Amino acid sequence: MLKAFRDFIARGNVLDLAVGVIIGAAFGKIVSSLVSDVLMPPLGLILGKIDFSNLFVNLGDKPAATIDEAKKLNVPTLNYGQFIDNIIQFLILAFCVFLIVQLVSKFQKKAAPPTTTKPCPFCAEAIPLAAKKCGHCTSDLPATPAV
Secondary structure (H helix, E strand, O other): OHHHHHHHHHOHHHHHHHHHHHHHHHHHHHHHHHHHHHHHHHHHHHOOOOOHHHOOEEOOOOOOOOHHHHHHOOOOEEOHHHHHHHHHHHHHHHHHHHHHHHHHHHHOOOOOOOOOEEEOOOOOOEEEOOOOEOOOOOOEOOOOOOO
């Protein structure tokens, strides 16, 4: 059982997945910082000095001015500002993944379609692989060995 587990882990796909998860987590932190520290402050300033990370609805009976204050008072809140931040983070990550997939697919070689025709040895016109007689020059074709 231990050998089977070792073989499973040693496969290239599992290692690639592990590297992808680690890099994805690090990239997620970068995008999170980009949204909350770089994009949202100017956006909030443009929209009238709004701090999106502190937008919430107080669901409790105690008044609270900030989310941190509500947490200290144990007041339930609906944090829609943080939800907006998360949506923007998701859209940026999804767009980055889209760009990476587009870039990788551009550089991958496309498989050649399977050959379905061959040239007639007499008239050089394209004929089906299984043809026994040319449809263009009506010549009998030599038998080709099966592959």
